[in-house]
Amino acid sequence: HxxxxxxxxxxxxxxxxxxxxxxxxxxxxxxxxxxxxxxxxxxxxxxxxxxxxxxxxxxxxxxxxxxxxxxxxxxxxxxxxxxxxxxxxxxxxxxxxxxxxxxxxxxxxxxxxxxxxxxxxxxxxxxxxxxxxxxxxxxxxTAGGNVSNPKRTIETLDVIEERYSSEFRGPAAGHGISWLAYARGRAHYQLGLYGDAQKYLKIVSRREPSALVSIKTYWMLFIIKIYKIRQGL
Incomplete structure (x- = not known):
């Protein structure tokens, strides 16, 4: 089913x-x-x-x-x-x-x-x-019947955050929001929704992500910036 x-x-x-x-x-x-x-x-x-x-x-x-x-x-x-x-x-x-x-x-x-x-x-x-x-x-x-996709990622992140809302919004939220923001930013980026992607990725950049996440975050922000320049935005 x-x-x-x-x-x-x-x-x-x-x-x-x-x-x-x-x-x-x-x-x-x-x-x-x-x-x-x-x-x-x-x-x-x-x-x-x-x-x-x-x-x-x-x-x-x-x-x-x-x-x-x-x-x-x-x-x-x-x-x-x-x-x-x-x-x-x-x-x-x-x-x-x-x-x-x-x-x-x-x-x-x-x-x-x-x-x-x-x-x-x-x-x-x-x-x-x-x-x-x-x-x-x-x-x-990395192929085949993988059920994950960017749109579903956004939906499930919303559900998991709501299900554990007290923990995500409690004392740990200052750290927890970083990986949530990165996952949301990456999913919006993959969907071409660059405005929302930029909003979430900027949250990540203000935290202290790992070196790999930091590189990926700034790369996506760079691509978004180039896109906006070309679109005259």
């Missing part, structure tokens, strides 16, 4: 094992991924994840680029709120009980493409035992 969480929740309910591993249909793992993940889980961790190698659209050529994760700081929930999603969905393995305790993945249609982030936030309310594995154990394909 267009809601991926529906089928995933069926799989979670039918699973008989102690752990659940997520894998999107167009991604794949290295042969030792589960072995490495289980080593951490059996040592007391509840949620484990890792980087993925990005694969090009054409001829499935592996790029020398990673879909990077980051090590989360305790409190995990605050880190996820203030810095955004840190987990690649196809890298995550976690205890089935965690998913049961949070009621599974949200089947709310307004969260399609961001239901994983919502799940990690809810999981972080009940456990701090998240572990980033410092290895690249899978591949992320």
């Amino acid at each position: 267009g809601v991926i969480a529906l089928s995933r929740n069926v799989g979670i309910r039918e699973a008989r094992g102690e752990y659940i591993a997520f894998l999107d249909s167009d991604d794949w793992w290295k042969s030792n991924k589960l072995e490495k993940s289980l080593a951490y889980l059996e040592n007391g961790k509840d949620v484990v994840y890792h980087d993925l190698l990005v694969v090009a659209k054409r001829n499935q050529r592996v790029l020398w680029r990673k879909a990077r994760t980051r090590t989360l700081k305790i409190p995990i929930f605050k880190d996820l709120i203030t810095n955004g999603n840190a987990l690649n969905n196809s890298s995550v393995v976690l205890r089935k009980k965690i998913l049961e305790d949070i009621g599974g993945l949200s089947e709310d249609r307004s969260l399609v493409s961001i239901e994983d982030y919502d799940a990690w936030l809810r999981a972080a309310r009940i456990t701090e035992r998240f572990q980033r594995i410092p290895q690249t154990l899978g591949y992320y394909w």
Whole structure:
């Protein structure tokens, strides 16, 4: 029915094992991924994840680029709120009980493409035992049935901010607004809505983004400036 969480929740309910591993249909793992993940889980961790190698659209050529994760700081929930999603969905393995305790993945249609982030936030309310594995154990394909698109990104960001409004508007908001503004600015830029994109990207530039985000932000602002000059705006 267009809601991926529906089928995933069926799989979670039918699973008989102690752990659940997520894998999107167009991604794949290295042969030792589960072995490495289980080593951490059996040592007391509840949620484990890792980087993925990005694969090009054409001829499935592996790029020398990673879909990077980051090590989360305790409190995990605050880190996820203030810095955004840190987990690649196809890298995550976690205890089935965690998913049961949070009621599974949200089947709310307004969260399609961001239901994983919502799940990690809810999981972080009940456990701090998240572990980033410092290895690249899978591949992320950049084409195919990816449900994300700029328009949907804007819609889902609005929904997630409203759902966790007290956290986004609380003491952490000064930091949290930076990644939200960048995501919104980038999505508006991709849609060619340069006025809105510029508004959000200027918010990012006034914060202290990472070096990579800073470069991307100023590049988009530069392109917007050139566009406006050419349009006589």
